[in-house]
Amino acid sequence: MxxxxxxxxxxxxxxxxxxxxxxxxxxxxxxxxxxxxxxxxxxxxxxxxxxxxxxxxxxxxxxxxxxxxxxxxxxxxxxxxxxxxxxxxxxxxxxxxxxxxxxxxxxxxxxxxxxxxxxxxxxxxxxxxxxxxxxxxxxxxxxxxxxxxxxxxxxxxxxxxxxxxxxxxxxxxxxxxxxxxxxxxxxxxxxxxxxxxxxxxxxxxxxxxxxxxxxxxxxxxxxxxxxxxxxGFIGSPKMNFLPVTVLSANSEQVNVLLHDGQKLSLSCDGRTVNEGDKLSLGIRPEHFFSGSEADISLTVDVDVVEQLGGTTYVYSDIDGQPVTIEADSDLELVKGEPMTFSFHLSRCHLFTADDRRLEVALSTPVKEEACA
Amino acid sequence: MFELRSWQAKAGFIALLLLIAFFLFFPVYWALSSAFKGNGELYQLEPTMFPSDFYLGHFLTAISEGNLLLQLKNSLLTSTSSALLNAALASLAGYSFAKFEYPAKKPLMLLILSAQMFPFGVLLISIYPMLQAVNLLDTKLGLTISYIVFALPVSTYMMYSYFKQLPNELIEAAKVDGASNIKIFYRIVMPISFPAFITVTLYAFMWSWNDLLYSMTLITSEENRTVGPGLLLRYINENNSDWGGAMAASFLAAAPVVFVFALLQKQFIGGVTSGAVK
Known part of the structure; x- marks a missing residue:
């Protein structure tokens, strides 16, 4: 042995x-x-x-x-x-x-x-x-x-x-x-x-x-x-990290605010975070959808498009953070034009300021209205 | 490397090279042509560029009279054995410096290299009483050992430089395979380092073969005399008038070095340039 x-x-x-x-x-x-x-x-x-x-x-x-x-x-x-x-x-x-x-x-x-x-x-x-x-x-x-x-x-x-x-x-x-x-x-x-x-x-x-x-x-x-x-290391292209701010948190749920004012509620243990804390919302490029059919939608300007045949990578940025989106290969994308994509909250991870991940519960996440 | 663009620059450069080559090779040519000239042609007032007929008498005299063959044999023996011994010692020392870690490694290497900083004549002052103390004066063994003294520092450094650029992974692979340090050295390291080994062997061989000072001082008997002092004592003196013989004997003395060099020059050049390109 x-x-x-x-x-x-x-x-x-x-x-x-x-x-x-x-x-x-x-x-x-x-x-x-x-x-x-x-x-x-x-x-x-x-x-x-x-x-x-x-x-x-x-x-x-x-x-x-x-x-x-x-x-x-x-x-x-x-x-x-x-x-x-x-x-x-x-x-x-x-x-x-x-x-x-x-x-x-x-x-x-x-x-x-x-x-x-x-x-x-x-x-x-x-x-x-x-x-x-x-x-x-x-x-x-x-x-x-x-x-x-x-x-x-x-x-x-x-x-x-x-x-x-x-x-x-x-x-x-x-x-x-x-x-x-x-x-x-x-x-x-x-x-x-x-x-x-x-x-x-x-x-x-x-x-x-x-x-x-x-x-x-x-x-x-x-x-x-x-x-x-x-x-960030496991998965290719690497996971995207969007800056979010904690609105409220408890042992079962963390409510955060996205850069554009959308309020997200994620089922995870938020006992170690406080209101006002800056967190990172992690989403993998392959978990984005073109269009707005998933839980949360965002619109970005397309910076670079890489067409690999079977799939297409779109590079942009959200609130200063680089973002990579895996899109369908048949999607017509033009550099500089806006693009709407969406993602499910169940695919998201929350990371604290010291990089620790908050455990995400398996219960169905809830989409809430924008705060603005 | 610089590049010559115009044909004038190229022509000028070639002319310069030819001039340098002329200064280098004309004395060699003159000696060779003199060796083939009869005494009449050799001593006439207006010298000839080419021998009128190829006279071989000087060569026959050089071989038959005096001890040239014995001296050549002595030179070959002392130079070859010192060159091989030097290369073996330099390989072991260079490998140790390049691939092992131990205390005082750098000072030890500097100490060995520092021997090169002294003029050979100065080293002779200490070598002479040492050989005398162990009864090795006027012996081929004593001369062989003394030759190693001046070739070893540079040879060690040359081998060290070569071993340094050998990938450690090769040695580690052999270690994982179960080979001992000695086996790694002679089964893996030395076969790969053959060009470097040849280079230091040739280097030491030429040093020893061309030496005059040590062999003149440490050898006194005719039976142990090497070719350098042999030629000097026979031909370079106030009574000598046999310039044809001197030239012929010199060429016979140089022949082994030229032969060995020609035989191994590919490895020699490979060894000298091996560290230049990864």
């Missing part, structure tokens, strides 16, 4: 602390994705699990062993690096068998494992080639093959798809997910691309500035983000 457990893990470089006491449990067989913006500490955390980065404080467990100070080779892990890190002077075959060879495995076992891995990854015809003779996708598959042959308990991936073009990235994403299904091992995957995180993960760990912001399934993070950062 290859559960991974981090207990109060801290990383310091001199006086600079980059990971601030992280606790995390990963169950055997889970596909866990560490996601966050550049510099949030996701790669450092992965490297500490791998044993490539010293843990300043705290403990790392793999299975029943406390492995905090163990060498990488003793940890039953294999890792795919962002740059693939294939040995340039070796053929694909030599690259894949190197790990088994240096640990003194018998030749027939090496041959059997390499042949099995090359079958899974369709590398059979490339075994005699050197890395420079391979395409990006092929190199990526060799890097994965190198990890498979070692049959590790845990696979670690450090932004493995970031050097590939968009099409290949989608293809490799599917291949890695299939591989996880096939092998059933624990996989920990680092990416800054939230689409990768959403599509591949059983569990996503969102990091910011060396802290875990939220751990949950992709849909938990999408529907119930704990704060404005997670809400």
């Amino acid at each position: 290859a559960d991974v457990k981090l207990e109060k893990v801290v990383k310091r470089y001199g006086k600079v602390e980059t990971i601030h006491g992280v606790d995390l449990d990963i169950k055997h067989g889970e596909f866990v994705v560490f996601v966050g913006p550049s510099g949030c500490g996701k790669s450092t955390l992965l490297r500490m699990i791998a044993g490539l980065e010293e843990v300043t404080e705290g403990e790392v467990y793999i299975g029943n062993n406390q492995v905090t100070n163990w060498q990488p080779s003793k940890r039953e892990i294999a890792m795919v690096f962002q740059s693939y890190a294939l040995y340039p002077h070796m053929t694909v075959l030599e690259n894949m068998s190197f790990g088994l060879e240096v640990t003194g495995q018998p030749k027939d076992l090496i041959e059997q494992r390499v042949s099995e891995a090359s079958r899974i990854l369709k590398l059979g015809d490339l075994l005699d080639r050197k890395p420079k003779e391979l395409s990006g996708g092929q190199r990526q598959r060799v890097a994965i093959g190198r990890t498979i042959v070692r049959q590790p308990e845990i696979f670690l991936f450090d932004e493995p798809l970031s050097n590939l073009d968009a099409e290949l990235r989608v293809q490799m994403r599917i291949e890695i997910s299939k591989l996880h299904e096939q092998l059933g091992n624990t996989m920990i995957y680092v990416t800054h691309d939230q689409v990768e995180a959403m599509t591949m993960a059983d569990k996503i760990v969102v990091l910011r500035d060396g802290n875990i912001e939220q751990v949950g399934t992709p849909l938990e993070l999408y529907h119930q983000p704990v704060n404005k950062f997670v809400a």
